[in-house]
Amino acid sequence: xxxxxxxxxxxxxxxxxxxxxxxxxxxxxxxxxxxxxxxxxxxxxxxxxxxxxxxxxxxxxxxxxxxxxxxxxxxxxxxxxxxxxxxxxxxxxxxxxxxxxxxxxxxxxxxxxxxxxxxxxxxxxxxxxxxxxxxxxxxxxxxxxxxxxxxxxxxxxxxxxxxxxxxxxxxxxxxxxxxxxxxxxxxxxxxxxxxxxxxxxxxxxxxxxxxxxxxxxxxxxxxxxxxxxxxxxxxxxxxxxxxxxxxxxxxxxxxxxxxxxxxxxxxxxxxxxxxxxxxxxxxxxxxxxxxxxxxx
Amino acid sequence: xxxxxxxxxxxxxxxxxxxxxxxxxxxxxxxxxxxxxxxxxxxxxxxxxxxxxxxxxxxxxxxxxxxxxxxxxxxxxxxxxxxxxxxxxxxxxxxxxxxxxxxxxxxxxxxxxxxxxxxxxxxxxxxxxxxxxxxxxxxxxxxxxxxxxxxxxxxxxxxxxxxxxxxxxxxxxxxxxxxxxxxxxxxxxxxxxxxxxxxxxxxxxxxxxxxxxxxxxxxxxxxxxxxxxxxxxxxxxxxxxxxxxxxxxxxxxxxxxxxxxxxxxxxxxxxxxxxxx
Numbered sequence: 393x394x395x396x397x398x399x400x401x402x403x404x405x406x407x408x409x410x411x412x413x414x415x416x417x418x419x420x421x422x423x424x425x426x427x428x429x430x431x432x433x434x435x436x437x438x439x440x441x442x443x444x445x446x447x448x449x450x451x452x453x454x455x456x457x458x459x460x461x462x463x464x465x466x467x468x469x470x471x472x473x474x475x476x477x478x479x480x481x482x483x484x485x486x487x488x489x490x491x492x493x494x495x496x497x498x499x500x501x502x503x504x505x506x507x508x509x510x511x512x513x514x515x516x517x518x519x520x521x522x523x524x525x526x527x528x529x530x531x532x533x534x535x536x537x538x539x540x541x542x543x544x545x546x547x548x549x550x551x552x553x554x555x556x557x558x559x560x561x562x563x564x565x566x567x568x569x570x571x572x573x574x575x576x577x578x579x580x581x582x583x584x585x586x587x588x589x590x591x592x593x594x595x596x597x598x599x600x601x602x603x604x605x606x607x608x609x610x611x612x613x614x615x616x617x618x619x620x621x622x623x624x625x626x627x628x629x630x631x632x633x634x635x636x637x638x639x640x641x642x643x644x645x646x647x648x649x650x651x652x653x654x655x656x657x658x659x660x661x662x663x664x665x666x667x668x669x670x671x672x673x674x675x676x677x678x679x680x681x682x683x684x685x686x687x688x
Numbered sequence: 689x690x691x692x693x694x695x696x697x698x699x700x701x702x703x704x705x706x707x708x709x710x711x712x713x714x715x716x717x718x719x720x721x722x723x724x725x726x727x728x729x730x731x732x733x734x735x736x737x738x739x740x741x742x743x744x745x746x747x748x749x750x751x752x753x754x755x756x757x758x759x760x761x762x763x764x765x766x767x768x769x770x771x772x773x774x775x776x777x778x779x780x781x782x783x784x785x786x787x788x789x790x791x792x793x794x795x796x797x798x799x800x801x802x803x804x805x806x807x808x809x810x811x812x813x814x815x816x817x818x819x820x821x822x823x824x825x826x827x828x829x830x831x832x833x834x835x836x837x838x839x840x841x842x843x844x845x846x847x848x849x850x851x852x853x854x855x856x857x858x859x860x861x862x863x864x865x866x867x868x869x870x871x872x873x874x875x876x877x878x879x880x881x882x883x884x885x886x887x888x889x890x891x892x893x894x895x896x897x898x899x900x901x902x903x904x905x906x907x908x909x910x911x912x913x914x915x916x917x918x919x920x921x922x923x924x925x926x927x928x929x930x931x932x933x934x935x936x937x938x939x940x941x942x943x944x945x946x947x948x949x950x951x952x953x954x955x956x957x958x959x960x961x962x963x964x965x
Binding site (some may be wrong): 467474 | 689765768769777962
């Protein structure tokens with residue numbers, strides 16, 4: 393199987409500051425992949441490198457088995473950039489014209505159908521569109537070039553909850569209809585749970601966790617029991633996070649098999665708590681920058 | 689690509705075209721009158737002033753068309769939209785530069801042609817087109833200045849990434865380069881011809897005065913004019929570039945600016961490919 397995105401030792405420096413440093417990562421094709429991490433983890437840089445918007449200082453990145461270079465590669469990948477930029481002075485119609493002029497694989501019928509479906513006025517200038525409408529226009533431009541892979545960089549970060557839900561719905565429809573692979577970066581965990589079937593957690597250029605969402609949920613557990621400072625976990629169980637109150641201890645544990653231990657009450661773990669546990673772990677381990685520092 | 693460039697440039701091109709059209713009407717009306725009677729010249733001070741102001745047009749094209757070319761996209765983030773269609777950033781930049789650059793060249797070309805046509809009777813009668821103020825609005829150098837200013841503007845936009853600072857940088861850098869070339873480079877394109885004559889001395893109100901007019905009227909560009917010696921050894925030494933070198937100088941200076949523009953264009957392509965995103 394060809395990976396949607398594969399990075400080997402990928403580094404990008406802006407001046408002396410590394411935005412991405414020695415990143416190794418494989419994102420499978422054929423799935424809706426959530427790329428999660430705090431701000432500054434290198435998500436946007438990784439996606440820009442994947443699109444050839446910028447070139448790496450070291451390492452390599454392959455998208456759909458190709459190095460991102462050249463127009464033929466760009467035609468295979470649709471991109472919705474952060475804050476969904478559009479040309480303020482151009483109308484919705486002008487944007488479709490732009491898409492037609494710049495993409496040999498442009499599907500005008502699909503574009504017009506989508507614009508009508510989300511009730512955008514073709515004569516309206518982009519500057520007069522709401523955030524949600526702009527995001528829909530950007531998504532239309534990205535999908536009407538008929539890409540094999542759709543990359544979205546924080547597409548819903550600036551939207552209100554209703555617009556966010558509508559956008560998520562549009563995206564699900566597109567995935568169902570066109571069978572396109574999706575890479576979606578976000579720090580909004582609730583949206584990921586609804587949309588993604590594969591998750592990659594990236595903190596400070598390092599992949600902390602990657603896998604199908606169902607598997608991740610099934611293999612992580614929360615253990616709650618009376619407070620104890622020493623605990624031995626059997627082989628095959630990995631401690632991800634522990635927290636203690638005066639009377640109670642809570643552990644988050646990764647284990648392939650079920651945990652049967654009368655000393656603990658075992659609870660399932662939601663995706664949001666799971667992600668937070670991994671983000672918190674890196675800050676405690678000291679191997680990476682702390683979450684607070686990173687998110688500034 | 690051409691469609692997008694044109695769609696973005698359309699409004700400002702229409703404005704520039706409108707101004708040019710207005711100027712064209714003014715040139716044809718007054719130019720024809722001028723050809724009927726040279727005495728009418730005094731009535732056309734305003735037109736002459738406008739023609740002198742044309743010296744600023746390349747700088748304005750650099751600042752208003754060159755500088756925003758990439759900076760505007762970077763500022764609004766739309767480069768992430770434009771450069772991820774099935775067009776590479778280099779192709780996009782090439783398209784933008786070609787369309788907008790050619791429109792700028794066309795504008796300056798037409799304006800220069802208009803000014804030159806209007807001024808033909810004056811140039812023939814008295815004007816010395818080798819003097820710095822006329823040299824830069826005649827011949828081919830206005831086009832070379834335009835290419836350079838446009839490339840300079842685009843490069844400033846790519847490096848500075850903000851529209852207004854890039855425009856300011858373009859205007860100041862272009863002015864400095866133009867002044868430096870005029871003052872320190874252009875005089876050395878060829879060795880000046882030095883002539884030394886005995887100045888005619890005329891008596892003005894009983895005081896002997898040197899009449900320099902006899903020699904400075906040779907035409908061409910006078911670089912220096914000095915009086916040396918005294919008494920019977922009195923000499924007027926004039927260093928000048930004769931008028932027949934006009935076109936050599938035009939092509940040399942034009943070539944210089946085109947080479948500089950090519951270097952800037954290379955830099956902006958390099959930067960867009962490797963440093964942005």
